Amino acid sequence: MCGIIGVIANRPAAPILMASLERLEYRGYDSAGIAVLEGGILDRRRAAGKLSALARLLTDRPLPGTTGIGHTRWATHGGPTEANAHPHRAGPVAVVHNGIIENYQELKRDLTAAGYGFESQTDTEVIATLCASMLARGLSCEDAAAATIAKLRGAYALCFVFDGQPDILICARRGSPLVVGLGEGESFVGSDAIALAPMTNRICYLEEGDWAVLTRDTIRIHDAGGNPVRREVQTIAIDTILADKGQHRHFMAKEIHEQPSVIARALGAWISEDRTRVSCAAEAIDWRAVPRLTIVACGTAHYASHVAKVWIERVARLPVEIEIASEFRYREPPLPRGGVTMVVSQSGETADSLAALRYAKAMGQTTLGLVNVTTSTIAREADVALPIHAGPEIGVASTKAFTAMVLCLSALAVMIARQRGVIDAAGERARLDLLSTVPRLMAETIALEPQIEALAREISEAGDALFLGRGLMYPLALEGALKLKEITYMHAEGYAAGEIKHGPIALVDETTPVIALAPHDALFDKLASNMREVIGRKGRVAMIGDADACAEMSGEVWRSVTLPRADPLVAPFLYAVAVQFIAYHAALAKGTDVDQPRNLAKSVTVE
Template structure:
């Protein structure tokens, strides 16, 4: 969750405004920072590894003049946190800052290198600057060069370009990562979060998915993903100085659902080497070839992330896994092997039952892992190895981005352990990283279908009970879908393995009970079809969430079909997680419940 700010000031220096905006984005997490300005026809920049204090020291020694500039706080995704890898990146007369992942950066880099381009960093972002500079050298104007560059990019991004030859111009774009434009009195601003612009203006325009904009000191021109000029609403909003800002969303839960492409890009970068060929983690130091069993212990949504972990670790790493509910684990006093490892999962790192389970495992002589979001938490301090998920602050009580961040880190952990156990080789590991790198883009596509989920939610909002069904990897997602619906809508919901429906739960089927089937195409689809046809034959209201091929198979048999993108099986849990989150969220809106603070629930359960 890197931070972006851009400034076209009227008569005040840009650098202090950039630094102030970056300070407001520090809560997002970062490991390097930089700013660039244009003054008297000269583009210059300052960068530093570490915190903003290091950048402030650099600016104190070598100030940057000018009223136009861009700034960035970077969380490393490609390349270590060094000055050379810090943003802004420059090529010729253009500087750029970027949040997200450029999936085709290797292809672009090879193309540009073949034309004589020289790269100074390990980042994917530098290809953007060099590609744009290449287009400028071929005679394109700044606007056309930026538009041409954006059109070549695959992946997720929030971008802002600054040009030496056009000091009154910023060009920005977004796909999968948020970006806002602020309009002042004769000056304009760009930010990855409205909170960065709080002291500068209260007139905010949120760019929509695929938009790119040409920003001057007096106005902005926005284009949609097809290049068509569009008008986006300018809002006057009350911006305070709080970190917890909903942006354009009604609830923190909605904001956190939409943050997932950015969050997962960040987690992926934190867990992989700079060349994206190797998974890195402190857990590498464990001799996984000698581990006989991994015990996973957690509560709630974290427990369901552990359910996915069990499948991946057994399939990918061939490591036996026991999955345990934390509140039951220590009271049944399970024997733990001396050559075993226990991993506890907790967003807060303070969950009382999970912490007690960690302490029990340590007392039994186990090596312990703590998969947490808060690295200063008790679990993080007491576990032998801390595995951060890098989700950033999660305000909504119902976990969304923390769940998918846990899944990302678990998937990477599974492939790393598989390599350490000799199950896979380096090529398979690199291939897995490439597949996981597509997740931010895929999630952006699912996020664009929000209205489809809202329509389905409206049809189930008056139900008194809902069933979720899934097979294989979709079974834990069915459990999570039911949990989310219960948490924020107060509708009774249950998740079942689809093959188990005939072993009792089918008695619940009637024409009044919606049944949500998570059914991607693949080897288990035919089995799911058989189960669901038994339900349909008993007047069950079956709604299929699957890809286009799966929905086509069901034809008119299902009550409702909602097609989401066809994805690699490794990516499927992430795409379907967004689907069930949207379904719960919009059902809650229909019912008028308190989405962010549902009754009887707390964000962190610190008592037994």
């Protein structure tokens, strides 16, 4: 969720960069910086804290020049210090970056062995240094950037500038959005269209894997294979730009596509600077003495909590109870002495969840608030506030907040496991390495949108739909059914697949699609049996699975979509994207109001 801006202008670049960074403040940040070429020589200014600190620095030490890059950073690798602020520079190249580079430590080891040093704790400095090493081999700026990009594994948006090259800027995206703007003798690049307003209303969205070379008058775009491609240039009204839906028709679509960068941001906030351990405020609790964790939530947050229950019980061996907030306090449940109660809420203002928090405090529980709005009432009243770092979510149907909750709860499970002695340092590192693959895997899943759209359009023609899953996929089945209900107004239900023969199978006929969430994990054979029970009764099974699962059920199911292979513990992130797309495209087919569905509000602040 960091903000990126780059300009090749025919006027001073620094004021343009600063104005654009101000428009990106809504993303959240804790440091900022710009780099500008003056007379072909790179210089930069960086400051921790708000943009006002950077503005004061530029007043004292101006940066003339017409080409430059800027960045607002939310600390991921390394704390919010000037040394860790972007742009990062290595010799003749400076870089700004949004995302997370999975293999940066491997690259850093190789560069260190080759004699290169590092001043920061970030993965971004590794990108700059890698590019500098390519330039040292005699490669051109364009070839050096392309060679650098090819070595990166993860999700990222990047922008490069080079000493001695005031008329060239190179950018790239994989998993994090970038938009290019065309002016009169000027070119721009930003994290989203709002960063470019009001410099231009002629914009071009880079697609997944694209990288582009910008000059004052030209934009050359290459796809992931290095092939020259054309992308549509759109003229967008300023009011549309300020609405900030990007190239998407709805905020929900934009927020689905933002998820790789959102997860990267959340990872960085929850993992220590050296990426070896979880670091969060909940470490202050002595989890060895906690007999039980009670999680209380509503709606989507409730289903995210069910995913967390599996992680925490399996990885940390701590008993977890999940409670619906609207029912919790009315049952007057006994809570164990020394227990912890965590309330999960996107807004932090959900009335039922807030009342549950107050009940738990009255019962002597240590309380946690996992929220997206850190100034909310739940964040203020909980003993420990834990932010999910999803950024503003405009669509009523939660997407990126859901997966950010799951990510943070998964990281919490690892921290608890380490503190309870269930895993050692190596085990913690292994699980964090696993979580670090999520942005890339989500980006690969997002690239499958056209296939999921085709399935969703067929599902939209039905009056009812069933979602089935086992293990970690059961909460995803519940979430998929909720999303479909929320924005299409179709009747949909989610079930633990083993329960279908205990009643729900009576609903199966040839008109009702049954969406099976079916990674090829330890429970796949059981789920395959459940799917065959449905097929045997003329049910239409649409299977969402990985390559092994789809191959095994080939020729039996009605429709299938093949997702990337993933470890079972991180598979929920991929299947969340799939069910979000099913709901979204089914809603488009039915013509409903996607972002503001009837009868629903983003934050439920009354009981």
